[in-house]
Amino acid sequence: MAPQDAILGWDEDSNAEAYNAFTRDHPMYDATSRDLARRGHLADASLVVDLCGGAGATARAILDLVPAHARVVSVDNAAAMQRVGRRTLTDARLTWITSPAERLADHLRASSADAVVCNSAIWKTDTAAVFAAIADILRPGGRFVFNIGGGFAGVRHPDELSARTGPSLNALTRQVAAEDHGYTPPPKDADRPPKLPLETVTEQLSAAGLTVVGTEVTAQHSTMAEKKAWLSIPVFTRPEGNFTHAQRMKILDAAYAMTTPSTPAVTSWLVIVAQRPEAPA
Numbered sequence: 001m002a003p004q005d006a007i008l009g010w011d012e013d014s015n016a017e018a019y020n021a022f023t024r025d026h027p028m029y030d031a032t033s034r035d036l037a038r039r040g041h042l043a044d045a046s047l048v049v050d051l052c053g054g055a056g057a058t059a060r061a062i063l064d065l066v067p068a069h070a071r072v073v074s075v076d077n078a079a080a081m082q083r084v085g086r087r088t089l090t091d092a093r094l095t096w097i098t099s100p101a102e103r104l105a106d107h108l109r110a111s112s113a114d115a116v117v118c119n120s121a122i123w124k125t126d127t128a129a130v131f132a133a134i135a136d137i138l139r140p141g142g143r144f145v146f147n148i149g150g151g152f153a154g155v156r157h158p159d160e161l162s163a164r165t166g167p168s169l170n171a172l173t174r175q176v177a178a179e180d181h182g183y184t185p186p187p188k189d190a191d192r193p194p195k196l197p198l199e200t201v202t203e204q205l206s207a208a209g210l211t212v213v214g215t216e217v218t219a220q221h222s223t224m225a226e227k228k229a230w231l232s233i234p235v236f237t238r239p240e241g242n243f244t245h246a247q248r249m250k251i252l253d254a255a256y257a258m259t260t261p262s263t264p265a266v267t268s269w270l271v272i273v274a275q276r277p278e279a280p281a
Helices: 013-025 028-039 057-063 079-088 101-106 127-137 158-163 169-181 198-208 224-231 245-256
Strands: 047-051 071-076 094-098 113-118 138-149 211-223 264-275
Touching (some): 013 079, 013 224, 028 138, 028 211, 028 264, 047 057, 127 198, 169 245, 198 211, 211 224, 224 245
Parallel strands (some): 047 071
């Protein structure tokens, strides 16, 4: 499902609880978290950072791979999300730090982390500042593994193109809003470049002292039912404009009624693995 650029709202209990329920009931975050954690080479790690970790879905995947003696630090600036995480994820190896991603280096010793993992969030940050902070805390040879939603990276997996059999739920939501509520969608800017293409990310990582060692465009397979559940989280509910959440949910329900719940929905992701270079011998 296409990620939305939802920056605000995560420190509200309603969003935190709804998000946690979604991660419990649907596989999207579990699958992407496990994919990123696997790429981090964590079997011998002593310290791993879950950056923009929210309620801990990615921390859970990391904890499954690190040794018994390892520390995992989940960093997020939304206290509401971390309150949910503290309640539901009680592994003694896990520590929670409430902080913007850009201030990561204020909380961890330089060159101390074996890996940093960031799932479904990096485009919501000042990436140049975050990459610099990550480079500061990674040990030589340490890995930074993250993903960028296809819309923000300007990539589409072939599976996303082949699975499209009709209008997306987002498109149907805008249609219902326009026909039944007088909604006027904002004009589309077809010439607007993607927010974080690989070229930009590579340049920023290089400026921070990190080297890209792997990239892959992946596909996340789900259904229209899962997409509807995702769009029911208040911070993601559409359309934009002067609607209450109840009104947006009514519009979403009407749009969803025009679909088949089992219809495939595919989201593209650009996965990037960067590394702090090894120290010279």
